[in-house]
Amino acid sequence: MPRIGVFVCQCGNNIEATVDTQKVADETKKLPGVVHTESYKFMCSSPGQDSFKKAIKDNKLDGVVVSACSPHMHEKTFRRAAEAAGLNQFQCEITNVREQCSWVHHDETRKIGTDKTMDLTRMTIQRLKKNRDLTKITIPVTKRALVIGGGIAGIQAALDIADGGQEVVIVEKEPSIGGNMARLSETFPTMDCSQCILTPKMVEAELHDKISLYTYSEVEKVDGYIGNFSVTIKKKAKFVDESTCTGCGECWEKCPFKADSEFELGLSKRKVIYTPFPQAVPNIPVIDKTRCPKILKDKCGLCAKVCGPQSIDFTQEDQLVTEEFGAIVVATGYELMPNKDFGEYGYGKITDVISGMQFERLASASGPTGGAIRRPSDNTEPKNVVFIQCAGSRDEKRGVSYCSKICCMYTAKHTMLYRHKVHDGQAYVFYMDIRSGGKRYEEFVRGAIEHDGAMYLRGRVSRVYEKDGKVIIQGADTLSGSQVEIEADMVVLATALVSRPGADTVAQTLGIGYDKYKFYNEYHPKLKPVETVTAGIFLAGTCVGPMDIPESVSQGSATASKVLALFSSDKMAREPITAEVNKQTCNACWDCVTSCPYVAIEKEEIKDRKGNVVNMLAHVNDGLCQGCGVCVCACRSKAIDLNGYTDEQVYAAIATF
Amino acid sequence: MPEEAKIETEGVFEPKIMAFVCNWCTYAGADLAGTSRMEYRPNVRIIKLPCTGRIDPLFIMKAFENGADGVLVSGCHPGDCHYTTGNYHARRRWTAFKDLLAFTGIDLKRVQFSWVSASEAIKWVELINNVTDDMEALGPFMKFKEMNKKGPNQG
Numbered sequence: 001m002p003r004i005g006v007f008v009c010q011c012g013n014n015i016e017a018t019v020d021t022q023k024v025a026d027e028t029k030k031l032p033g034v035v036h037t038e039s040y041k042f043m044c045s046s047p048g049q050d051s052f053k054k055a056i057k058d059n060k061l062d063g064v065v066v067s068a069c070s071p072h073m074h075e076k077t078f079r080r081a082a083e084a085a086g087l088n089q090f091q092c093e094i095t096n097v098r099e100q101c102s103w104v105h106h107d108e109t110r111k112i113g114t115d116k117t118m119d120l121t122r123m124t125i126q127r128l129k130k131n132r133d134l135t136k137i138t139i140p141v142t143k144r145a146l147v148i149g150g151g152i153a154g155i156q157a158a159l160d161i162a163d164g165g166q167e168v169v170i171v172e173k174e175p176s177i178g179g180n181m182a183r184l185s186e187t188f189p190t191m192d193c194s195q196c197i198l199t200p201k202m203v204e205a206e207l208h209d210k211i212s213l214y215t216y217s218e219v220e221k222v223d224g225y226i227g228n229f230s231v232t233i234k235k236k237a238k239f240v241d242e243s244t245c246t247g248c249g250e251c252w253e254k255c256p257f258k259a260d261s262e263f264e265l266g267l268s269k270r271k272v273i274y275t276p277f278p279q280a281v282p283n284i285p286v287i288d289k290t291r292c293p294k295i296l297k298d299k300c301g302l303c304a305k306v307c308g309p310q311s312i313d314f315t316q317e318d319q320l321v322t323e324e325f326g327a328i329v330v331a332t333g334y335e336l337m338p339n340k341d342f343g344e345y346g347y348g349k350i351t352d353v354i355s356g357m358q359f360e361r362l363a364s365a366s367g368p369t370g371g372a373i374r375r376p377s378d379n380t381e382p383k384n385v386v387f388i389q390c391a392g393s394r395d396e397k398r399g400v401s402y403c404s405k406i407c408c409m410y411t412a413k414h415t416m417l418y419r420h421k422v423h424d425g426q427a428y429v430f431y432m433d434i435r436s437g438g439k440r441y442e443e444f445v446r447g448a449i450e451h452d453g454a455m456y457l458r459g460r461v462s463r464v465y466e467k468d469g470k471v472i473i474q475g476a477d478t479l480s481g482s483q484v485e486i487e488a489d490m491v492v493l494a495t496a497l498v499s500r501p502g503a504d505t506v507a508q509t510l511g512i513g514y515d516k517y518k519f520y521n522e523y524h525p526k527l528k529p530v531e532t533v534t535a536g537i538f539l540a541g542t543c544v545g546p547m548d549i550p551e552s553v554s555q556g557s558a559t560a561s562k563v564l565a566l567f568s569s570d571k572m573a574r575e576p577i578t579a580e581v582n583k584q585t586c587n588a589c590w591d592c593v594t595s596c597p598y599v600a601i602e603k604e605e606i607k608d609r610k611g612n613v614v615n616m617l618a619h620v621n622d623g624l625c626q627g628c629g630v631c632v633c634a635c636r637s638k639a640i641d642l643n644g645y646t647d648e649q650v651y652a653a654i655a656t657f
Numbered sequence: 658m659p660e661e662a663k664i665e666t667e668g669v670f671e672p673k674i675m676a677f678v679c680n681w682c683t684y685a686g687a688d689l690a691g692t693s694r695m696e697y698r699p700n701v702r703i704i705k706l707p708c709t710g711r712i713d714p715l716f717i718m719k720a721f722e723n724g725a726d727g728v729l730v731s732g733c734h735p736g737d738c739h740y741t742t743g744n745y746h747a748r749r750r751w752t753a754f755k756d757l758l759a760f761t762g763i764d765l766k767r768v769q770f771s772w773v774s775a776s777e778a779i780k781w782v783e784l785i786n787n788v789t790d791d792m793e794a795l796g797p798f799m800k801f802k803e804m805n806k807k808g809p810n811q812g
Contacts, residue, residue, distance in 0.1 A: 099691030105699045112699045121694045331751055597742045628740035629711030645706055654719045
């Protein structure tokens, strides 16, 4: 016969007001197996817990029910106390009689609340009788982190983890780390030169003895679970031996073939053997195999001839490496909405309609014009520039209903940069609303308007077309209630931030969730903003949604603190709420394998003494199983059960209903 | 069976409703209704499971067998499942189970399926009130109770 104790909490007056807790205690005492009951004012208080522990010891209880607030509140508290009193903590169950009873049934006679509390408590007691002792699962932790994406968020995460003494690998798909921030000219609201503050961090990441850079590489496959990920990384062929290349630049000087530069967003050309930008980290070129005549038709090969250390290797092939990691930080960043989506703004058709990012390159000292503002069509200095905000953002017809968050700020910055470089130029800004929330952000926008003379027009642009070498903008100024037509030399669109193409594939590879815009889902948007539902995988930066540099950096550091906490011990413990297979009844139909969202069920080979495989059975990997229980219901032979929520427990609760 | 829940008062029919809810969305939504001090009908007894994907159709049959007049199943909204896809499994299972349920002669209105997120306390309150009203309108579920009285092999 079990020896069960029932503790009914009054929660001050929170429960007591609508539930007669003493009556509940007295009535439950009559139930079979219940040897001790009590009602107490505050069970969770320290005297409450002391009497709880004392009752367990004095009455030699082997199971306890606490009828109190929601288990989401104090389940941990009471389980810990039960354990301290020598009980297995999974022999402690909570009945929710506050949030789901006393607070929602305002019956002054206390009959409704008392009856319901007795019902619920009885159900918990019956369930408890079927509880089994469970022990927390401990799993070893590989103290090595993978950071996917070498933009500012990824770099920050890697640096912080490495400074915490743990090894990090950064996987970056471009030939250099740096990401979108490397493209920016100056940053709001301080007007720091972006490269001046970013490149030292890039170099630090390269030189850090705990950080390895895998550039021009992509994650192909992720297996395993928290503490024990096994990741296959594709290192794309660079056709350059990284160990011997000195980055002297002789090869790309001599290469006779050119292509549009991706880094410069088509505003200038690069060679076919190239580094994306002069401060690239690592400063090792790659050969664009889709354009190199040596690779395509075995002609040229000039770069190999001029290379002093003989680093060029046209026979190199993509390489797959599989490495072990304990945690993964996803920092894959964003892209701008492609220009084909802006027919009415002439983007893609009119040469002098450019994106905000292209303007960054024009304004950048390392950009194609050396920092001089020149319009792309004839390389002259534009005297009137129109900036159009919310190009794609907050526009459901284009599939983006969100605000891209950074455009108000960078457009204000653009008007300033423009004025500082073209003193007699006039900037016009068409906007919907100015959203400048952030430290010193509003003052910054006011500065653009009041100090640098940008003309802000509240309204939308209806049409942009070309006439006599000018770009004509027709739009509305809703504040004056009039139509405006501006003859401009150049138009800059603040195009929406969107997720990277293939972001969904990456999410599927990792087993994390994403929303309809293919931005990644946080575990909880407020309280767990850098965690994902998959334990051990964290998120940083704009792969989650639009954000500015300070936020991305904060998130990078936040993920690092999560990773370091995970790596702080050799083994980690987790709740033993996992599925378990009964090997006697499993008939290997594999319905569980197909239903498991975590790929946690493996096909285990059963061998005889000679090593021949005689049978195959399902086996649950405790590290991967998250305890959802989908497999339990999928199993035809009822061979799987979920610890903590077994069929027996559930049926026991139903039976006393 | 230990003493049956006595919700019935002075001849007024008070339906007994069993709710199977997931831990992450609906259970938290029901908690929120409490924290917000909302009020709803007291006829529901909740059984918490990690996920609606853990709900075996047999749970529903067992609930009826043990005297439920109605059963409610509620979890995270499609796409919001804590375990990514558990609620899709539940939904698919329900589609198949529905026909069997109709075959056994149980009015399909006695089993209700809903999505209530952790922030939808109001939806939870309305759901419970509506389900209680519905069960009241349907009257007590006597089929299994009569069978239970007759004992095995006689129904």
